[in-house]
Amino acid sequence: MNNSKESPSLRVPSAGATGTVALSWRGSSLELLDQRLLPAQERWITLESASGVAQCIQDMVVRGAPAIGISAAYGVALAARHAEGGDWQAEIKLAIRELSASRPTAVNLFWALQRMERVCDGCSSLSEAQKQLADEAVAIHEEDLAANLAMAEHAIEAMGLSAGAGTSVPISVLTHCNTGALATGGYGTALGVIRRLHENKLLKRVYADETRPWLQGSRLTAWELMRDGIPVTLNADGAAAAILATGEVRWIIVGADRITANGDVANKIGTYSLAVLARFHKVGFMVVAPSSTVDMALESGAEIPIEERDGSEVREIRGISLAPEGVPVFNPVFDVTPANLIDVIITEKGAVRNPDVQGMRDLFG
Numbered sequence: 504m505n506n507s508k509e510s511p512s513l514r515v516p517s518a519g520a521t522g523t524v525a526l527s528w529r530g531s532s533l534e535l536l537d538q539r540l541l542p543a544q545e546r547w548i549t550l551e552s553a554s555g556v557a558q559c560i561q562d563m564v565v566r567g568a569p570a571i572g573i574s575a576a577y578g579v580a581l582a583a584r585h586a587e588g589g590d591w592q593a594e595i596k597l598a599i600r601e602l603s604a605s606r607p608t609a610v611n612l613f614w615a616l617q618r619m620e621r622v623c624d625g626c627s628s629l630s631e632a633q634k635q636l637a638d639e640a641v642a643i644h645e646e647d648l649a650a651n652l653a654m655a656e657h658a659i660e661a662m663g664l665s666a667g668a669g670t671s672v673p674i675s676v677l678t679h680c681n682t683g684a685l686a687t688g689g690y691g692t693a694l695g696v697i698r699r700l701h702e703n704k705l706l707k708r709v710y711a712d713e714t715r716p717w718l719q720g721s722r723l724t725a726w727e728l729m730r731d732g733i734p735v736t737l738n739a740d741g742a743a744a745a746i747l748a749t750g751e752v753r754w755i756i757v758g759a760d761r762i763t764a765n766g767d768v769a770n771k772i773g774t775y776s777l778a779v780l781a782r783f784h785k786v787g788f789m790v791v792a793p794s795s796t797v798d799m800a801l802e803s804g805a806e807i808p809i810e811e812r813d814g815s816e817v818r819e820i821r822g823i824s825l826a827p828e829g830v831p832v833f834n835p836v837f838d839v840t841p842a843n844l845i846d847v848i849i850t851e852k853g854a855v856r857n858p859d860v861q862g863m864r865d866l867f868g
């Protein structure tokens with residue numbers, strides 16, 4: 504990682520209906536908006552190596568399942584640019600191994616890297632690989648944005664809302680973590696659906712869980728939504744039950760890091776408790792994720808590797824201590840929501856209602 508600077512002018516691909524962008528490919532470098540500093544500072548980091556990209560994924564400069572996959576793909580393209588003439592394929596594969604060790608839970612990372620590796624295997628010269636790998640990374644990025652836009656349409660339909668003027672009463676929803684333009688190729692998954700509800704005048708209000716301990720909800724989601732003028736109310740995670748008890752919220756809408764063959768969903772820690780609350784309060788529970796998040800090779804959520812991060816994320820905030828020094832901490836950053844608590848999974852290929860093995864197989868083979 505090297506020189507950081509204020510916001511560059513952005514390109515490739517466009518961010519859909521929002522001006523917020525997490526990453527920008529420059530042909531010879533990748534620029535990442537440093538999400539650790541938001542909302543206080545908008546600072547961009549320029550990367551010219553795969554190692555730098557791997558470090559940024561691990562440190563959460565860039566985060567969110569699709570954005571991690573896209574960044575890793577650009578990381579492979581950077582590795583190809585810097586490969587020497589000799590065993591260039593071995594050099595690129597070494598970079599792929601390093602990138603794949605950056606975070607364990609979001610399957611989009613491994614999906615993107617496998618796709619890049621297949622392209623690398625099909626190239627017969629380094630110059631061909633440099634071009635093909637850069638093109639493939641841009642394609643992965645563009646496809647993710649297109650998937651987000653398609654998912655927003657499927658989700659509105661699955662909720663039984665119609666976009667025609669005045670035909671459906673605006674609803675309130677609750678979301679967790681950040682699943683917006685910052686977490687994807689642009690627009691967002693769950694937040695893309697919320698964005699589309701707002702565009703269609705179908706959104707009354709979105710409640711955003713702050714999402715302890717990394718605060719993706721307060722630092723990122725609230726920031727993204729306020730930038731776009733979407734009505735958002737921030738709440739402590741523990742307030743979700745009280746909000747649902749008022750009866751105002753119709754749907755809880757979340758993203759995913761990995762969805763297994765039986766419809767179980769790994770997502771940000773706290774998602775599982777929301778699904779339990781939703782069932783108790785008879786509120787719809789929707790998961791929105793591109794098919795690159797689906798892992799049909801795993802039978803159930805019990806097989807998903809759950810990342811545990813350093814206890815300092817819980818013990819302190821920006822170096823300020825919130826707990827006794829040295830207190831042991833359990834900090835799993837994802838949990839698994841069982842399929843039977845989910846009403847519908849939305850992907851760009853369509854919806855799986857009441858997900859189970861058969862429903863998943865019907866859509867994903």
Ligand code: MRU
Binds near residue numbers: 568609679
């Ligand atoms: O640890 P993070 O911030 O990478 O976790 C992000 C989430 O859990 C998101 O809900 C998920 O990746 C979907 S993002 C479209």
